[in-house]
Amino acid sequence: MKKFILFIGGLIALFILLANLGPMVILALSVWLLYVCFKKFVQTDSTAAKVGWVIVGLIVLSISFSNIYAVIGVAAAYALYLIYKNWNTSESSEVQVREDDDPFTNFEKEWAELNK
Template identity: 55%
Template sequence: MKKFGLLIAGGIAAIVLLSNLGPLLALGLSIVLLYFVFKQFLKTDSLLMKIGWGFIGFIALMASASNLPAIIGIVAAYVLYLVYKKWNQTKTEVKVEENDPFTNFEKQWAEFKKN
């Protein structure tokens, strides 16, 4: 039953991610452009060029802000990652030996702390 729930959650997350693929690409492109404009703004010494790069940077910032619904796609990608991680998780059973001194020490330490 747990695998079925993970399958449903993964399917929904995959559909949401695919539907937001366009805004995700546009957000990535506008952030790369904004980074390039910022680097050029820092390199230039001319006041007129700084104003020009600042204007272009403002336009790139507005393009990034218009793609904020792409954050839903990022969340969907994260949910897909969590589903993948849980799907491949195996149960590990630890066999405790009664003669193990460390296990006995932990039990005795817990009893000592209770008193």
């Protein structure tokens, strides 16, 4: 049952990711262009060039804000990652007992061996 639910969740996340793939690419491109505009703004010494880079940066920022719903696609990609990671985990939560030679941590085991 767990694998069926993971499969259905993964299928839904995959469809959401594919639907938002275009806006995700445009968002990534606009964030990169914002970085380039900022670097050029910092490097230039001319006031007119700084004003020009600010105007270009604001235009690119408006493109970024128009594709902000692409974050849903990023969340779907993260959900797919979590589903892939949890696909092969066992359904039963078994507690593993650690074997030590220290008699103080395994007192019950030592007592049972002494009473035999």
